[in-house]
Structures are given as C-alpha cells and as structure tokens.
Amino acid sequence: MDEDLKPDSDEDLYRNPVFYEPAGIVLDLDREDLGIPNGKELLDKLLRMRRRVPVEQRGLICPDCRDIRKRRVPMYLVERDGVWLASHYRKPGGKPISHESDEHLARKERIAKDSEDHGFPADIESSTPDGRARLDVRISGANGLVLGYEPQLSPQTLRGMRAREGFRRRGKIQSVWDFADPDHAGIGTVPYVRTPNLPASVIRVQKNPIAIRDGNFVLQEGQCTQSGAITRCPNKPYDPENPTDSGYCGDWHRLLVPVHQSAGFEGEGGLTLTQFIVEAAAGERVPFQHNGHHGWLPLDQWQKYVEANGPSREESKREASVRRGDRSDRCTEDRPASDVRAEPRERRGGRMFLLETRTAQEPKADEVPLDASGQPIPMCRFCGAPASMPGPEGLAEHWTCRRKADEAPAAAGKVA
Ligand SMILES: [Zn+2]
Ligand SMILES: [Zn+2]
Ligand SMILES: [Zn+2]
Structure with a gap:
C-alpha cells in the first residue's frame, strides 16, 4: 500500500515533525534510537508495518497539524538518501498540506x-x-x-x-x-x-x-x-x-x-x-x-x-x-x-x-608591575625588585632580603 501513496515534497519531508501517539512523544528521526528508550525496536516495528498495516493505524501523526490545524493527520515513513523521514498521509487526489501558523x-x-x-x-x-x-x-x-x-x-x-x-x-x-x-x-x-x-x-x-x-x-x-x-x-x-x-x-x-x-x-x-x-x-x-x-x-x-x-x-x-x-x-x-x-x-x-x-609581552624594565587588582607593586627596600608584603617599618620588602640584611651586621661583627 505504501507504494501508491504520494509523499510530501523533499523540502517538507525534511521539515516534518512526527509524533508517536501510543508513547505520546515526538520522535527524533535523526537518531537510530529515535531519541527514546527502546527506540531502535520501535523503528523496526514501524518499518515492519509498511505495506501491512493501514497508515491510519500505525500510531504516527503530525503534531503541527494537530496543534496548528486541529486535525489528526496520519503519517508514514519514507526513505530519502538512506534515511527515514515522515510524510503526511493524503487521500488520493488530496491537496498538499500546508502547515503555516x-x-x-x-x-x-x-x-x-x-x-x-x-x-x-x-x-x-x-x-x-x-x-x-x-x-x-x-x-x-x-x-x-x-x-x-x-x-x-x-x-x-x-x-x-x-x-x-x-x-x-x-x-x-x-x-x-x-x-x-x-x-x-x-x-x-x-x-x-x-x-x-x-x-x-x-x-x-x-x-x-x-x-x-x-x-x-x-x-x-x-x-x-x-x-x-x-x-x-x-x-x-x-x-x-x-x-x-x-x-x-x-x-x-x-x-x-x-x-x-x-x-x-x-x-x-x-x-x-x-x-x-x-x-x-x-x-x-x-x-x-x-x-x-x-x-x-x-x-x-x-x-x-x-x-x-x-x-x-x-x-x-x-x-x-x-x-x-x-x-x-x-x-x-x-x-x-x-x-x-x-x-x-x-x-x-x-x-x-x-x-x-597572543600572550602578553614581558614587562619592560621601566614599566611598573601591577598586582591582580591593577595596583602598582612597590619595590623591596633591600633588593629593588617588586615585593608586595610590607616589613615592620611599613616598607615593602622580601622576607629573605630582610633576613639576609639582619644577619649581615651580625656576621660582620663576628669577623671583626
Ligand atoms: Zn502536518
Ligand atoms: Zn583575556
Ligand atoms: Zn628583596
């Protein structure tokens, strides 16, 4: 029976949605599993119905016709370029179905x-x-x-x-x-x-x-x-x-x-x-x-x-x-x-x-380094390199530079 049906145009075939009434769900024909659990089995079942079960009884309808035109229009599967698409079912001599809201x-x-x-x-x-x-x-x-x-x-x-x-x-x-x-x-x-x-x-x-x-x-x-x-x-x-x-x-x-x-x-x-x-x-x-x-x-x-x-x-x-x-x-x-x-x-x-x-260039020698909030980072009072922590005097310093400086006079004293 499917051979005698006049399917929609290619444009419409690729545009048609299809709704499976027994499960109450729109099928995704893009997917082998139709986008539902056990969808592969359902597809096999639907394909076996071709030529055997009247189109009206296969459970496929157009959800757009239902929503926009308030009509129950059965659909059936047709093959294009090796994939399955859904066509509206038209009685012989019926006009192409227009869907436009x-x-x-x-x-x-x-x-x-x-x-x-x-x-x-x-x-x-x-x-x-x-x-x-x-x-x-x-x-x-x-x-x-x-x-x-x-x-x-x-x-x-x-x-x-x-x-x-x-x-x-x-x-x-x-x-x-x-x-x-x-x-x-x-x-x-x-x-x-x-x-x-x-x-x-x-x-x-x-x-x-x-x-x-x-x-x-x-x-x-x-x-x-x-x-x-x-x-x-x-x-x-x-x-x-x-x-x-x-x-x-x-x-x-x-x-x-x-x-x-x-x-x-x-x-x-x-x-x-x-x-x-x-x-x-x-x-x-x-x-x-x-x-x-x-x-x-x-x-x-x-x-x-x-x-x-x-x-x-x-x-x-x-x-x-x-x-x-x-x-x-x-x-x-x-x-x-x-x-x-x-x-x-x-x-x-x-x-x-x-x-x-492109990664940022290395800061030039005369550029002021900035911290994460965009504030300039002050210089260590001992070595002159950027140092963000202040020492006891409130001036920026490195902890290691401070210790070296503290040790230096003591070391000098020992030698003397
Ligand atoms: Zn429709
Ligand atoms: Zn960025
Ligand atoms: Zn330092």
Missing part, C-alpha cells in the same frame, strides 16, 4: 513588505529552479544576491535543517533562518537570526520593531585589559548571574562576540529584523562560519575576519562533502560522526569564539 504567515508578509519598502523586490513562496527548496520569502538583493527568508517557529531536526540549507546553498540562495526558540536545533547550524516569539497581530504592524536577539556578531581584537577593546576575556566564562563581572588576562585576543554581549550594545535600540534583512540584502551583513557555527558580521568586519583567518576552509570542505552526499546513499557522511549523534543538546547560540590569542 498565523505567526509564520505574518512574518513572511512583514518581511516581504519591509524588503519592498526598502527597494528589494520580494516574492512569497517561490521555488528554486531545481524544485528542491521552496523559499518562504525570496528577496532580490544588491548585485544579484538572492536571500531566502525562512521563519522557523516549530522544532526541526538537525538533519532536516542541514538538508534544507543544502538545497538552498546549491540553489545559490543566501538563507536567513529566523528562530524564536533559543534551543532550536538550527541555532548556529545554519545562517540564522533569533527573534522573540511575537503574536501575529504585533508582527503585522510594520512600525513595531522586531528585535534581533542572536545570530549577529562583531569582531573584537586587542589587549585584554579594563581599558582595552575586549569586552570580556574569552578565558573567563560569562556568568549570567553577574553579567558585568569581568576579569582580564592581559593577553591579546581576536574574538567573535555576539552583538548583544559587546560593549555599546543598547538593548532596545539594537538591531531590528527589518534593518538586518535590508542590510543583508544590500550585502552589508555577511554570513561567516567558524568551526561549524554560523553567524553574521558587518561587511567591514567580515573582510577583517577573512583577512586574519583566510577564506573558510571548513566551508569549502563541507560543500564538497555535501556534493558527495548527493551521490552516496548515506547523508550522515556529510559530517563528522561526533556532529551527528553525540552532539550534546547544549545551547548553541550566544557564544563568543576565540580566533587568536
């Missing part, structure tokens, strides 16, 4: 209007020539640049995000994925921004700013001191309980810092989604990828980043392996194994990236 629609309309208002033509729902990617909003930017704006308000799998980003990259689309959930699997995995989860009615009013919360970075380089260019030492972890606490190590760093953690960022007056989209379409904000983490930099800082780090080798390596993945039947070969299953579910956004550190 009103918030999703509002974002598409808002960004299309904002782009047009700033002189960049925008189309809602347009496919790439090969038909594999369907762009939510296609924006024609400066110098032939094409942006694909993709709001993603529901959870997606890592594999799904990478596959769909691959469809876009091969279609020469510069995608902008917009996530509201700080724990979304796509954060950092693809070129992204993060914005608050606002009601559709708020999004539709063009004068309402939509703040960018993550995804944009600045390049910082310089001496890691109170007065230097570095906001926070990368070797001293950010403490959310104490965000202004900062220790400095005195070394020289080059860093990528999330905009909202950099000095001069003023919360409310910060970057908005509209401003970001317009600048990205103009080519004034450019995506980078560092150690597999994606983000955006202002053009001038991106140029500096490329100058210092060279063209991104990892980027071209990934391109090559994705192309190989087209031919091979296992899409998991696209990336290192550690990246696929072992990846901890840590929060990927809001991180800074250390690009380079």
